[in-house]
Amino acid sequence: MNKSELIEKIAEEAGVTRAAAGHTLDALVKVVTDALKAGDQVTLVGFGSFLVSSREARKGRNPATGAEIMIAASRTPKFKAGKALRDAVN
Structure with missing residues (x-):
């Protein structure tokens, strides 16, 4: 949809x-x-919660060259489904 x-x-x-x-x-x-x-966290009872998760800085590899690179710390939005939503889907 x-x-x-x-x-x-x-x-x-x-x-x-x-x-x-x-x-x-x-x-x-x-x-x-x-x-x-x-x-902030946004919670809709029965539906779910929107929240922000933090990722630490970490080492990674460039897949093209294999060179080691630093990946910066970041924040990412997440959604956690509530029980009523999980039950409705199942």
Whole structure:
């Protein structure tokens, strides 16, 4: 399912226009993104949690040359599904 299909489904389920559903989805994505940038965790009970995980700097290898390189430390977003979502899928 892509973004436009998701917006269509949200509009049907909520009984709103596609434009309103699109604005709502965009707002949700922005709010979650801003919270993760600030280092917060976003938890939707029954659905799951969005969180930020930190990776330490580490050594790696260039696959083309085999030369050793340093990979910088980074932060990456993660999603952990809630129990209700896991149960619904299974």
